Amino acid sequence: MAAAMVATVHGGVGGKHDKPSPGGGGAPQVDTGKYVRYTPEQVDALERVYSECPKPSSLRRQQLIRECPILCNIEPKQIKVWFQNRRCREKQRKEASRLQTVNRKLTAMNKLLMEENDRLQKQVSRLVYENGYMRQQLHNPSVATTDTSCGSVVTSGQHHQQQNPPAPRPQRDGNNPAGLLAIAEETLAEFLSKATGTAVDWVQMVGMKVI
DNA sequence: GATGACTTCCTAAGTAAAGG
DNA sequence: CCTTTACTTAGGAAGTCATC
Numbered sequence: 611m612a613a614a615m616v617a618t619v620h621g622g623v624g625g626k627h628d629k630p631s632p633g634g635g636g637a638p639q640v641d642t643g644k645y646v647r648y649t650p651e652q653v654d655a656l657e658r659v660y661s662e663c664p665k666p667s668s669l670r671r672q673q674l675i676r677e678c679p680i681l682c683n684i685e686p687k688q689i690k691v692w693f694q695n696r697r698c699r700e701k702q703r704k705e706a707s708r709l710q711t712v713n714r715k716l717t718a719m720n721k722l723l724m725e726e727n728d729r730l731q732k733q734v735s736r737l738v739y740e741n742g743y744m745r746q747q748l749h750n751p752s753v754a755t756t757d758t759s760c761g762s763v764v765t766s767g768q769h770h771q772q773q774n775p776p777a778p779r780p781q782r783d784g785n786n787p788a789g790l791l792a793i794a795e796e797t798l799a800e801f802l803s804k805a806t807g808t809a810v811d812w813v814q815m816v817g818m819k820v821i
Numbered sequence: 822g823a824t825g826a827c828t829t830c831c832t833a834a835g836t837a838a839a840g841g
Numbered sequence: 842c843c844t845t846t847a848c849t850t851a852g853g854a855a856g857t858c859a860t861c
Contacts, residue, residue: 646825647861668851691826694853699824701854 648692651680656689660696 648656655678659666666674671689675681681689 648825665853688825690852692824695825698854698856 648684649680652684655681656692656696660693664693664697664700666693 655674659670659674663670668686668690671686671693675684675686675689
């Protein structure tokens with residue numbers, strides 16, 4: 611590649627379809643065969659054309675060189691390359707901008723999900739606590755006296771509750787307490803069996819299976 | 822980091838030769 | 842004559858390098 615840059619700008623080491631450009635033009639920017647910078651006036655002229663037509667035909671480029679005096683000393687091939695680079699870099703800038711927007715959205719979504727995850731973890735923790743309490747009541751009924759309002763007892767243990775109210779807790783144990791407990795245990799076991807602890811910032815909770 | 826130039830790869834259009 | 846195939850040519854996209 612370095613060898614290519616040493617060669618003259620228009621010239622001999624172009625692409626596979628390149629043909630030797632005729633000399634002439636006498637452009638001070640190109641005769642050195644080194645890195646050149648187009649003048650601000652030249653860039654402005656090119657930008658104006660680009661804004662109207664980002665992909666000018668060969669004819670249009672030749673017309674541009676003829677009609678614009680400040681561009682007349684730039685080789686047609688250089689004009690072509692300038693438009694190629696201009697399109698390429700605009701596309702790159704747009705893509706970078708798009709990715710930044712996507713990144714901002716994903717960051718915001720991640721924040722929301724983290725908050726939701728935190729909320730759910732607290733809810734699970736509270737439910738585990740309540741479940742333990744209910745199991746204790748079931749196996750050691752003497753502790754709970756004759757009060758059947760388990761819900762209210764459980765409610766008393768909800769001082770762990772944070773900002774979110776618990777899910778509706780129907781007074782279901784009045785019908786079939788053992789059956790409901792079984793369902794609850796099953797549900798909890800199923801949940802915990804899926805809780806692998808691999809989630810980010812996962813909190814090991816009481817009753818969770820350790821894998 | 823921006824920019825001009827180059828390389829590689831790919832596609833479309835035009836053209837000539839071959840085959841039916 | 843029409844279609845197919847191979848080749849040439851021009852140019853664009855993407856990636857890269859060199860220079861400022």
